[in-house]
Amino acid sequence: MKWKLTVQYLISILFIVFVVIFVNLLVLLGLLAYQQTHGNDSLSDETGETFTRQFSQYLSMENGQPAISEKGIEELKKFGGWLQVLDQNGQVVTSALAPDEAPSHYSPVELVHKYKYLDEQYTTHYIGQFEDYSYLLGVQHSAEERFVIMFNAQSVTTYVSKAIMWITIADLLIAMLIGLLFSSIITKPVSYMIDRISQLKKRNFSVQKTTRHGIFKPVFSNLNAVSETLEAHEEERRKLEKMREEWISNVSHDLKTPLASIQGFSELLKEPDITESERADYAEIIEQKSIYMKELLDDFNLTMRLRNQEMPLNREGTRLERFVRELVIEVLNDSKYSEHAITFKSSGEDSMRQIDRHLMKRAILNFINNAIVHNDPDTEITVSVTETGITIEDNGKGIAKKDIEQIFNRYYRGSNTENIEGTGLGLAISKDIIEAHGGSVTLTSEIGKGTKVEVLL
Known part of the structure; x- marks a missing residue:
């Protein structure tokens, strides 16, 4: 019984750990998907990449040239950045809040280099697209940092799969060790309680002392209290059974005597040679014995009704x-x-x-x-x-x-x-x-x- 409870407890623990890992993965994937597909309403709360992609809404064409709206300049100030709009040859055609030292022309290589790395002024650069033009957005001393990582998708998938597998195995092993430790603490008293209940079922009402009750101390206390109560009831039942047997013996004896008298005097009444005086005496004795038997049975009926609380009181x-x-x-x-x-x-x-x-x-x-x-x-x-x-x-x-x-x-x-x-x-x-x-x-x-x-x- 003890090992059966231990195995059941371990299976429960492992199942819980597996479910927790699965739910954590689902939550992580859900958060990543949400972050990729949803954005905040205010541009000032976005990342640099998101702010740059959405900034095109503040650009418009005026007289064949791109122009920046007043609202766009306000958002740039809030974001702490500056903007340069480039034509297809990399020439700056318009700008807003750009520093004096900012170049007026960019080659493709320079754009790639600025996008990947910080310059001497620790400016982080972002690139966006507006119709046939591109624009460069710079943020000096940005709180964001860019890291360029190159990876093979298949290798990463394999690595992540193996990592998840080993993390799951490690978590399950840890859960099993902890489960074994706690199961020895929990299943032992549970097994003892089951044995005690089985003993009560077999009418063994002896009170047993145990050590290391732990969280089950009230249960053990109640089991001992139940044992004492059942033992008292059993003792009372034995006493009542003994008294009932004695009473049946006494009643049988008490009934035999008047019945013998009734039978004997009834036989005498059949004798043809008895006198009227003797006949009256015999009849009186029979009547007395019958009354005694009736009183005996009435008392028995009354005591049973009182004992079972079936006697209504006319107060x-x-x-x-x-x-x-x-x-x-x-x-x-x-x-x-x-x-x-x-x-x-x-x-x-x-x-x-x-x-x-x-x-x-x-x-x-x-x-x-x-x-x-x-x-x-x-x-x-x-x-x-x-x-x-x-x-x-x-x-x-x-x-x-x-x-x-x-x-x-x-x-x-x-x-x-x-x-x-x-x-x-x-x-x-x-x-x-x-x-x-x-x-x-x-x-x-x-x-x-x-x-x-x-x-x-």
Whole structure:
């Protein structure tokens, strides 16, 4: 994988270099072509050759002789030059701004010599054509310099082709060396990232330490964060799977017992010699076991809906103090719990809360019922309404430390619940209901001193 990435990177680098060279050549050729075919509007901004070729526009024939216009003389002054017009024999027929020492006649050889070389006054000469006349334009101390180069076009073409080829090869070699250097820096961490993603795909969530992160440091950091998150989710999934298996085992056991009773007493009802009193007792037992099974299935359905956030809340404006006081009175009016010492207190204002009364009632009653059924009859239970929520506190047996950590888990039964009837979902349901309202539940307990449940709303 590493070498594959390196080769791909090198191919990309070489392709980019080749494209850059090709584009540079096109730009160079385009500029040369533009310069040859286009000129500037102002003569004063042109080169000497261009100025000379275009100066013929300021020449005209008057009385059979060439004449220079006033505009032409102004342009000569701007350009810093002078002009002499020659006939076919090299004789000067008219001039403008020419120095006194300028010759009045030129032979062909002299014209060629002046065009090619500077004279003693460092004057650069240019030659133009106007009808049957030629004109010589001189510029003293010109910023331009003329070099005469003789070359063979075929040789130059061959030379330029070879030069371009070797320059291209050299550029590609340099790009390859630089590409190899940088590819070792870039492709190595990329290859490592691909391996790490492959490990995550195989559910290997271990966090790995690496050195020389370079520009990929945030990527490695995020990969490790993803590994930690996935590991936490995997651990949570394993816990839920274990609890689900335990719950299925408990539910299966809890269902087998009432089902066995229902089946047994149903068979007894078929006996012809049973009395009406026995028949009524058997029917009552069957009814009780059926109700228990229904409650078990209802709790299972409710906890699943709460867990998947599929339980809509029917919120109503409720005065919290009055609501909790009525719950405590309802518990005390139950004949099963009328002898228990349950006290109601309120240390805050009777604040208004938006709650689902039915679900919140079930959650709070679950906490109170647990305090009752898991403790001795003489246990004192205090239900308090505070500014932040509700507190249920008792001075009973307390809960073992190992059970506190899992007390709100679904399907979990504590070590002191062997002889207690119930589905094992009560506290989990209560916690889910509170959290569905945007609240939270905390439980503290100590063996022999009691338990305290705080519901924060």
